[in-house]
Amino acid sequence: MKAKIHVYLKPGVLDPQGAAVAGALHNMGYDEVTDARQGKLIELDLAGEDVDQARARVDEMCRKLLSNPVIESYSIELE
Amino acid sequence: MKSAVIVFPGSNCDRDAHDAIEKVTGHAPAMVWHQQSELPEGTEFVMIPGGFSYGDYLRCGAMASRSAIMPAIVAHAATGAPVLGVCNGFQILTESGLLPGALMRNAGLKFVCEKAKLKVENANTRFTSRYEGGAELVVPIAHHDGNYFADETTLDRIEGEGQVVFRYGNNPNGSARDIAGITNEQGNVLGLMPHPERAVDEKHGGTDGLKLFESLLGSA
Numbered sequence: 081m082k083a084k085i086h087v088y089l090k091p092g093v094l095d096p097q098g099a100a101v102a103g104a105l106h107n108m109g110y111d112e113v114t115d116a117r118q119g120k121l122i123e124l125d126l127a128g129e130d131v132d133q134a135r136a137r138v139d140e141m142c143r144k145l146l147s148n149p150v151i152e153s154y155s156i157e158l159e
Numbered sequence: 160m161k162s163a164v165i166v167f168p169g170s171n172c173d174r175d176a177h178d179a180i181e182k183v184t185g186h187a188p189a190m191v192w193h194q195q196s197e198l199p200e201g202t203e204f205v206m207i208p209g210g211f212s213y214g215d216y217l218r219c220g221a222m223a224s225r226s227a228i229m230p231a232i233v234a235h236a237a238t239g240a241p242v243l244g245v246c247n248g249f250q251i252l253t254e255s256g257l258l259p260g261a262l263m264r265n266a267g268l269k270f271v272c273e274k275a276k277l278k279v280e281n282a283n284t285r286f287t288s289r290y291e292g293g294a295e296l297v298v299p300i301a302h303h304d305g306n307y308f309a310d311e312t313t314l315d316r317i318e319g320e321g322q323v324v325f326r327y328g329n330n331p332n333g334s335a336r337d338i339a340g341i342t343n344e345q346g347n348v349l350g351l352m353p354h355p356e357r358a359v360d361e362k363h364g365g366t367d368g369l370k371l372f373e374s375l376l377g378s379a
Binding site for chain 2: 094146
């Protein structure tokens with residue numbers, strides 16, 4: 081089983097890297113970009129078959145290490 | 160006072176911390192490797208030094224804050240004993256939940272390495288009692304992720320409780336409300352981005368950090 085975890089900054093948290101990306105895209109002529117936010121994608125390979133258990137364990141990993149709840153949110157995809 | 164400096168893979172200010180503590184106390188601190196699960200017996204003051212623990216991977220301080228020694232430090236802090244985190248040490252303290260908020264990428268996206276002007280916002284702490292309230296200091300900074308963030312409610316609360324101890328004169332990194340250093344609610348855990356241990360000897364170019372260590376020693 082594979083878990084894909086998206087970690088992204090919460091709304092309202094300033095994202096200087098995202099702002100720099102948006103600025104660079106504007107400089108390249110992509111005027112339709114109104115905002116950019118930069119996050120992380122973390123992929124985990126997991127042993128075991130139990131999807132519910134895997135989701136619960138990965139959720140715990142997100143809370144304990146992979147995200148910082150002060151500034152970040154996350155979403156989990158299992159496949 | 161018996162002191163310990165915690166050493167992580169990638170710490171690079173551990174020897175500066177060691178020398179500053181030895182200069183002020185006359186005793187060399189124990190250097191404690193992060194995989195130990197206990198502090199040396201009788202440890203009073205714990206310092207988490209600056210550096211780039213675990214290469215700053217994932218988030219600065221994230222991996223270090225989950226290492227074997229951290230439960231002992233959290234328990235030690237809960238007894239009211241002094242804990243100081245500088246730079247990466249500050250990041251580790253916020254990641255471990257000992258201090259509120261988080262340290263994000265500098266607003267200018269660049270690593271800043273300069274002498275920072277600081278104001279002592281609260282001289283009524285065990286870390287700052289030898290300073291005058293409102294004193295202006297010059298202390299080196301060297302970081303890429305020192306942009307202090309907390310939600311408005313938290314910021315209002317820590318301001319109200321006197322937990323904002325140092326503020327920048329010239330905000331170098333985008334920190335909310337120019338915050339450079341904060342304590343926990345009990346006042347025994349201090350985190351700051353500037354490096355007081357690099358300003359304790361005339362050969363450093365300044366000694367404005369010395370009184371921080373002297374304040375601590377005096378409160379022992």
